[in-house]
Structure formats: C-alpha cells, structure tokens
Amino acid sequence: MNFLLSIAFVLCWSSGFIGAKLGAGSASAITILMWRFLPLAVVLIIIAAAGRSWRGLTVRDMTRQAVIGVLSQSGYLLTVYYAIQLGVASGTTALIDGVQPLVAGALAGPLLSQHVSRRQWLGLCLGVSGVVIVTAADAAAGTGVAWWAYLIPFLGMISLVAATLLEGRSRKRVAPMAALTTHCLTSAVIFTALALSTGNAKPPGELTFWGAITWLVALSTFGGYGLYWIIMRRSGVTKVNTLMFLMAPVTAVWGALMFGEPFGPRTLLGLGVGLAAVVIVHGGDTSPTRHCAGDTDSAEAPGPARYGA
Numbered sequence: 001m002n003f004l005l006s007i008a009f010v011l012c013w014s015s016g017f018i019g020a021k022l023g024a025g026s027a028s029a030i031t032i033l034m035w036r037f038l039p040l041a042v043v044l045i046i047i048a049a050a051g052r053s054w055r056g057l058t059v060r061d062m063t064r065q066a067v068i069g070v071l072s073q074s075g076y077l078l079t080v081y082y083a084i085q086l087g088v089a090s091g092t093t094a095l096i097d098g099v100q101p102l103v104a105g106a107l108a109g110p111l112l113s114q115h116v117s118r119r120q121w122l123g124l125c126l127g128v129s130g131v132v133i134v135t136a137a138d139a140a141a142g143t144g145v146a147w148w149a150y151l152i153p154f155l156g157m158i159s160l161v162a163a164t165l166l167e168g169r170s171r172k173r174v175a176p177m178a179a180l181t182t183h184c185l186t187s188a189v190i191f192t193a194l195a196l197s198t199g200n201a202k203p204p205g206e207l208t209f210w211g212a213i214t215w216l217v218a219l220s221t222f223g224g225y226g227l228y229w230i231i232m233r234r235s236g237v238t239k240v241n242t243l244m245f246l247m248a249p250v251t252a253v254w255g256a257l258m259f260g261e262p263f264g265p266r267t268l269l270g271l272g273v274g275l276a277a278v279v280i281v282h283g284g285d286t287s288p289t290r291h292c293a294g295d296t297d298s299a300e301a302p303g304p305a306r307y308g309a
Helices: 002-024 029-050 059-085 090-097 100-112 118-140 147-168 176-198 207-235 237-259 265-282 303-307
Strands: none
Touching (some): 002 237, 029 059, 029 176, 059 090, 090 118, 090 237, 100 147, 147 207, 176 207, 207 237, 237 265
C-alpha cells in the first residue's frame, strides 16, 4: 500500500506543475488559483457539513489548520504559479522545490524528535545530487528568464516546509476532510481577495482554462495534496519529503512530452539518482515513526488511524 500510495503521490503532485503550465497561457496565476479553490471550497463545505469530521475540534484546532493551509497551499502555490507565469519551466520549478527534503529532513530531528538514520541522510544527500544534475542540465539550455524568477519557487518551498513541521508538531490529529476543507476554504478566501483587488477575478472563456482547472482540482488537490498528508502521517516527514526528489525528473519528462521542454542525458541521470535516493531512504528505517514529541496517541493509534477515522 505504501508503494502504491507513493507512486500515486509522485504522479499527482507532479501534475500540479503541468496543470499550472496548461493554465498559464490563458490566465494569470491569481485567476487560475481563485477558480481552482472557490468552487472546490463550496463543494467541500457541503460534504464536510454532512459528515462528522468536525466533531471534537476547537477554535484553536481550526486556527492551526488555517495557518497550515496558508503555508502549504496559498504561499506554496502562489509562488509556483507565479514563477511559471514568468517563464520558468515546469521542470525547473519542480527542481528548485526539490531541495525541500534536505531542509525538512534537517529540521525534523530537533523540531519533531524524529530519528533520521545515517542511511537516510545518505539518501537525502544523494537526492540533492540528483536535483543538482537536472538543474544544471536545465540551466544549460538557456531560457532567458530573469535570475530572480528562480528565487520565487524557493520561497514556496520554505512555506511548504514550515507547514509540514507545524503539522508534525500538532498533538491532535484532524480528520482528513476537515483539514482539507479548512485549507481549501482559507486558500479560496485569500486568492479571491487577491483576484478582486487586482482586477483578475473574471475567468477567460477559453476551454483550455477550464480544462486546466479540472486537471488541477482532480489530480493536484485531491490527489497530490491529499496524499501528501496521508503519506506523511503513515511514514513520517523524512520519508514523504524524500519522494519530493522524484518530482523534478518526473515533471521534466512530463514537460518534455507535453510542451517540448528540454530533456537530455543529464536529466535522465538525475532521474536515476533520485530513484536511488528514494530506495535508500525508504529502506533505511523500519522502526515506527513518532510524529511529534510527547505525542500520547502514538502507541494507541499508529499509522493511518491517527489521521482521523
């Protein structure tokens, strides 16, 4: 199950970069994000209201989830979409985000009391090497994009790491539907406010725009974003973030097939190195993962049960 979830997560998360590229030709980043989350938030509120996922949650719990949503959705996606809008290739954006596992892995120990073995550190460093290989290959192609545009997705990566660590320190596990609804509602409010204030709220009438919106909602939000938190709670921060190493080469291959973006031998080599990193890290620790210091639920409800049944 963990293997199948990992494959689905990599494909769905990578689809977000492709979907952003699809929509970039017909609308601004703010417009795409507003119409991605506004209808979705309404649907999720109706579904969640009919269930029992909100039972037992306090204002503090929902406030924490709202902050996590701002970091993991609003901050992260806005930077990714804006970078692609500026001309940064989808594969390059994924490559820059690829340094996230090293940052999250380095901070998981002191902040979350999670054990990171030497073998896992070796895999993390190997994964960074794969990212560097593919990044160098992409930069050598020469896209003519301003140098500062490559810093924008880096800010998004920091935002996602912060959300991951904040969630990892949570003592109370929120049901998936309640968490996803809160995150999407927060993003819908933020992106709608930005779109209205900048005059970018009106959607274009092009079919490609609505195709991109459908793509992003189905694959990226429900698939990639949902699986991110599920796998993190099943396997821990270090292992789920190591899968992020695969996003760059997978997106590079996908972008080459769909948009004709550069893909050569060095990109293929980076893909192989990233796969090796994932194998090393996922085989480096078979002990149960503790999600946060002092988590009294760890022994009673390990793994997926702690996600909130």
